[in-house]
Amino acid sequence: MTVVRPRSVAGAVGGRTPRSWRRFAVSGGVESLRPGDGRPWAHSYLVRLRITDTVIILAAIGTAFVVRFGPHDVAASVAGFPVPYALISLLIALSWSIALSAGHTRDARVCGTGLTEYRRVASASALTFGLLAIVFLVGDVNVARGYFILALPAGALALLGSRWMWRRWLIGQQRYDHYLSRALVVGDRDDVGYVAAQIQAKSGAAYHVVGVATENAGRDLIDIGTERLPVVGGLSDVTDAARRLGVDTVIVAGQPRGGSRYIRDLGWALEGTATDLVLASRLTDVAGPRIHFRPVEGLPLIHVEIPQFEGGKHILKRMLDIVLAGAALIVLAVPMLIVGLLVRLDSPGPALFRQDRVGRNGSTFKMLKFRSMVVDAEARLAELNDKNEGNGLLFKLKDDPRVTRIGHIIRKYSIDEFPQLWNVLVGDMSLVGPRPPLRREVDGYESHVHRRLYIKPGLTGMWQVNGRSDLSWEESVRLDLYYVENWSLTGDLVILWRTARVLLHPTGAY
Incomplete structure (x- = not known):
């Protein structure tokens, strides 16, 4: 989103007070704010x-x-x-x-x-x-x-x-509705629904949507995700609705009817108030560093950098992989030997499981893992296909009978992935990247999904820190493609830090 006009500090961070401190009057499905909107927060x-x-x-x-x-x-x-x-x-x-x-x-x-x-x-x-x-x-x-x-x-x-x-x-x-800016989302029905749903889904979005303004909504309430949002009127009623609801931010979703002239007039109408005007761009899955504003004679041009898959940034990423993976292998050498011994004692078979995975540009490599299943797990896959709980091309089964006793533990805390540090060290993988796919998964990709293969697969990644196996196939693909086009070294370090937290409090691992 792009903030196009500043407002007071008070209105930017704290818009909504605890429920016990607020009183609303509800009339005709529209929430009206009484004095004391919580900006002292x-x-x-x-x-x-x-x-x-x-x-x-x-x-x-x-x-x-x-x-x-x-x-x-x-x-x-x-x-x-x-x-x-x-x-x-x-x-x-x-x-x-x-x-x-x-x-x-x-x-x-x-x-x-x-x-x-x-x-x-x-x-x-x-x-x-x-x-x-x-x-x-x-x-x-x-x-x-x-x-x-x-x-x-x-x-x-x-x-x-x-x-x-x-x-x-x-x-x-x-999470308790404190320190949020009260927001009114304006635009066409589909754009309003998308923006409101995204804000609702992100705990750190810093906005609480209290209403929407859209033409031809056809009803007083609109279902957005888990909430029912009041329709406060049409596009011409935004200024009055903003004052009546005491909103801190008006978010214009997409390109409303009237285009740039409407946005200009709305900005003029909000002058003298403590209300911010924010534009929600139609650009999706493009990170901030790739977006640059280049005004030309009053024309606000948005320059979007094309993703680069070669160059100095990738060399630095490789250097980081070598240093951190090498250090981790030294520190974890003894614990990994102990895990390997426990795997051998728990069930017949080797400690390590080697599997062909598809890497950068479609090349194939042997990915290493601690064996967490019985040795004939691949042969028994066909008999379990009708019980598949995964989405899209992924096979997932929460109570997979092929998983060993020690396998349940090492899979829960992702300990089975530790041998992939060797894959990182030798250059088959990176510490952070998309999930390394199987060949049968790649064969079933839609054309745009092949972009996941433009960089090396990762030991961890966006999927690892956002729900893992609980993610749908579509959401997993979206996160991977977002990373491929927007990754940075700073972002990699953040993902590694978040991965450490996920390992201590695992979700979606089975």
């Missing part, structure tokens, strides 16, 4: 961020001071005159705090979003110390490098950690 959250940031900055600089100098009163040299380090520390703290504000790290549109917020915090921190280093050099300020260098990584890591914890807290609050 937003102000409270941003104040908490400022306080936390300030405490962390002071603690980081104070810790660096004590570690470097001990509890002694020392002074820096400025043009031959001593200046107390307390003054230097205060200058660094003040500059750091200003940089966090100037870098919009507490901007309402990025609070709780994750990577964008973290990038801004890291950039503001690095910029602060870079500029201070130049100022100290030009001003001939003799500052102890150990003290100066120690404060940056300690403070930056602590700031990122605190933002991560606040984000977890915020998402938890949003």
Whole structure:
């Protein structure tokens, strides 16, 4: 989505208060908001961020001071005159705090979003110390490098950690309908339904849809997923409905009737209110870094980068695979030997299971796994086809009789996948990528699904951290194609981190 006009900080983050603090009047299926829409929640959250940031900055600089100098009163040299380090520390703290504000790290549109917020915090921190280093050099300020260098990584890591914890807290609050922007979705029936359903499905979407405006809806309520949303009127009634419902955001879905002129007039009508105007683009499964805005004489052009499947980014990905897979094999060598021994003792047959899988560009390789089934599992597959619980081309059976006792355990926690670290090390696979398919699955692909093979399959991926076997075939394909076209090294690290959490709290593994 694209925010086309800013609004007040209060309206961006907190729109909806706990149910016990709200009172609604419902008339004709339309929710009307009474005074007290909960925006103090937003102000409270941003104040908490400022306080936390300030405490962390002071603690980081104070810790660096004590570690470097001990509890002694020392002074820096400025043009031959001593200046107390307390003054230097205060200058660094003040500059750091200003940089966090100037870098919009507490901007309402990025609070709780994750990577964008973290990038801004890291950039503001690095910029602060870079500029201070130049100022100290030009001003001939003799500052102890150990003290100066120690404060940056300690403070930056602590700031990122605190933002991560606040984000977890915020998402938890949003599950109870706190800290959400009240949204009104506007557009054609199909576009409105799609956008509202996507917002409803994402716990971190930060919006609560309280109504829709669409022409020719034919009824007062529209079923969207698990909710019934009120139709507040047609496209010409949006401004009045936004004021009546006290919404924080009007989301224009797709291209409504009237096109750009309608959007322009709607923006003018919302001027002077605390309501944001957001455009939901028809671009699907395109990540933000691939989208660039290039206005030409008032014409807002959206440039979408074409995915690249070769080049330096892929070389860096390979280097990351080698380093992390090699380190993991060394650390897990003894535990993997123990698992292999348990597999052998549990049932007759080898500890490792080798299976032909299809890799990048259709090449075939031997994928390794700890054997979790009886040795004749492949031969017995035909007799179980009528019990298949999978979707599309995938065979899945929750209570598969071929799985051994130890197999149930290692499959639940994905321990059976650990030998694939060797496939990663030798280059058949990557740490993160689409699920490695069987040849029979590839033979049944629709033409567009072959794009999954444009990059190496992964030990983990979007499917692993979004439900695994509980996903439908269509959703699994969509996630894999999204990754193929939008992956990044930062995104890979996030997926690896989320995979570690999934292993501790497995879902969809059987």
